[in-house]
Amino acid sequence: MEREKVIEVRDLVKRFGSFTANDRLTFDVYRGEIFGFLGANGAGKTTAMRILCGLSRPTSGKVTVAGIDSHRPEEIKKRIGYMSQRFSLYEDLTVNENIELYGGIYGMTMKEIRPRREELLRRLSFTGYGNTLILALPLGLRQKLAFAVALFHEPEIVFLDEPTSGVDPVTRRQFWEMIYETASRGITVFVTTHYMDEAEYCDRITIMSEGRIVALDTPSALRQQYGTASVEELFVKIARPQRINA
Amino acid sequence: MNAIEAYNITQRYGRVTAVDDVSFSVGEGELFGFIGPDGAGKTTLFRIAATLIIPSGGRITLFGLNVVSNFRELRSQIGYMPGRFSLYHDLTVEENLNFYATIFGTTIKENYHLIEPIYKQIEPFKKRQAGRLSGGMKQKLALSCALIHKPRILILDEPTTGVDAVSRTEFWEILAGLKNEGITIIVSTPYMDEALRCDRIALIQEGKLLGIDTPARIRNSYSRKLYAVSHPDRYRLLLALRSLPQVVSPEPFGDSVHVVLRDDADPAEVKRALEGAGLSGAIIAETVPGIEDVFLELMQKEV
């Protein structure tokens, strides 16, 4: 059975002057997949991510996201969601206001937003929290809400940047369960992270080093291939030798 | 004499209790880790230990000196690295190091042997402004700065946050080297897997200590038999496990789901039940609990 590709990258090259940040990247991401994107600082991870999110254009190569070519970034942006650990919700706004703002940005009317908002709050067992300031919510709840908000406009792909680093183990489990559930609904989850134990949760991971993809497979297959007990060891093994003087 | 003795440390901010009745001791030359999520009170505790905050309650001594009343004597013996690396972004690597050497009344030369293994790695960039360094290099520079006056104790608040895995591995290797020099180190981290690098660890959550011991004994303290169940469709697996009466608290864990079985139920029975639910080929095997499993168990006990 041929799985549907939602991200197709062919020979992606991105140069900044004489510096090649991305060197002929080629990979596919499938519908409903949890895809981990790993790399050391400066490996070109952020650059590639920006291109996939429609924030930057490739120097050469072909990139298609949700069926849209990277030369139409505005269209891409409508079909993706984004959540980062650092910024997600406005702390001085209430839960409802954040949701309404987000819906409004994606061109939804209040009429469309309201029922969906209630549904979202119900699903998170957040009913009654609508008028609470984000500031007053515990970290774990904020994180879950931020994820739900990133999915509010029903994107085809959601990009997560270190989604569960620093949260407590219980919240973390709940969060990954939300991610599984999202993927099971056919939404692709694209995770970038520094933390290799986050990578263990992904269906497939790719490791970047010096602008190239040096590994791409399921975590277990990669662990077997390199004979390591964890993705962390594996990552250090792959990424370390190349950066004596990085 | 212990390097740190802390008795019933409590810190309140208004109605919020950031640190709640925490007691611990750290031996000289020990590498001691505080493991806990963001907001657990690690930073507050470290600031108290670094003489920066007077606790609302409790008593803490470093090398027998009280951090509140003897803070002046203590400050020259402490190497403190706050959560955000504490570097001057507009100064070069060398200028930063020089500055910290000067304010602690020493020179780079005097203690160069101590920082050499770390500083050598960033020395090629010594003319570069600190703001333009990568996370890993900033981390090493900040550590060099904290070490330059040859402190007896290093207080490192989340030194590995925001740094890539390679740099983190290198960083822990450096800490092991410093420990061999006889320097006491307390370090905090939200990453459970880093616990194994420490001599002893304290698990901390919502200002309270959940447990203190060596990583091995912490892992052994897990009270039940733990199984890892795996199947390609993890979400369905998770839901199926949750519906099984034999299974207690299934938790996603990397590419498997960790479960505890009720009343020593037979794992083969669980496997059959999963097959019955359409999840053929599910693998169930006993597994060694990790720090995170223990943390989860302890957290659930707290509640």
Place this chain on the structure above:
Amino acid sequence: MAFVRKEFLHIFRDVRTLVILFGIPAAQLLIFGYAVRTDLKNASIAVLDNARDNVSNELINKLEASDFFTISNRLDSFDEIDATFKKGKIKAVVVFPAEMSATLTREGHATVSIIADASEPNTASLVTGYTSGIMNDYSATLTKQITSGLPVIIPDVRMYFNPNLESHFMFIPGIITLVLILLSALLTSVSIVREKEFGTMEVLLVSPLKPWQIIVGKVAPYFFLSLFNVIIILLMAWFVFKLPVRGSIALLIAECMLYILMGLSFGILISTIVDKMENAIIITFMGLLLPGLLLSGFIFPIENMPKIYDYVSMIMPPRWFIEIIRPIMIKGAGFEYVWKETLILAGMTLFLIVLSARKFKVRLEENAR
């Protein structure tokens, strides 16, 4: 638009922005409305009455009776004028010639000198204008009384210190006053708050450095930079605007150093109460720029304002500094004329230094999260 709405929500939740949004215009209106008076009220003048006859007496009475003037001094000789002006309180001296009455009847006219302190050109023009007006009125009544000939009192206006009424005589000392305090307060507060924001302050505090060492270390460079700045401004005043310093340069520089020190301690004080650079900047500007501009007497004489403004301005260091450097620069006054103001400024500086040193903590103050 969802985005516009969000911005409104941010603003309404943020008390500080609200205060800036509505508080500042209101405060400005109040200050400007009352402080900016271009008419004259109760200006202090002195008379040197060489005539002591009924004409001079009547004129003096007329001046005194008007709302514009208060005669607060009677001089005995011409030589006292210079010193009177250097003290700063008297805006003008009206000099009646000897045997005025006789001259008037004999020659039909007499000349009365109005000598104004033109180091404040605006006030000088107002004072001389109003004085001349009163004399002309009086002339008119005389003309009716005495039918023989046309006796007129001719006002002879002289602008002391600044004969051409150059406005930069006023604004150069003003600019120095304003720029110095703004710059020195801003630079120190921002540079200290930046250390807080970047987390470097934590390590400085943990180091064996004593608080005064941190403060001196932060302040010393800015002290010298500000001093250098003063010298540049003075050189520019001299070469570009042809405004020489009439008094002692050494005294001027010494006073500037005191004033810079004051500004720096102000900056430290600000840095002990705020955590963010933007707040340091806002507070410095709100706290120093407006009052410095309006309540220092730089542009608008404080005498013309309601009494309450006078009291408020007394706690404004710029007011005292301007009363120090204006006499030194323009009138050539020596220390004996400005020691009182210097003492006040020194007292303020000391107060600020003690206050900021006490507020500068050896530990972190954490806000409740």
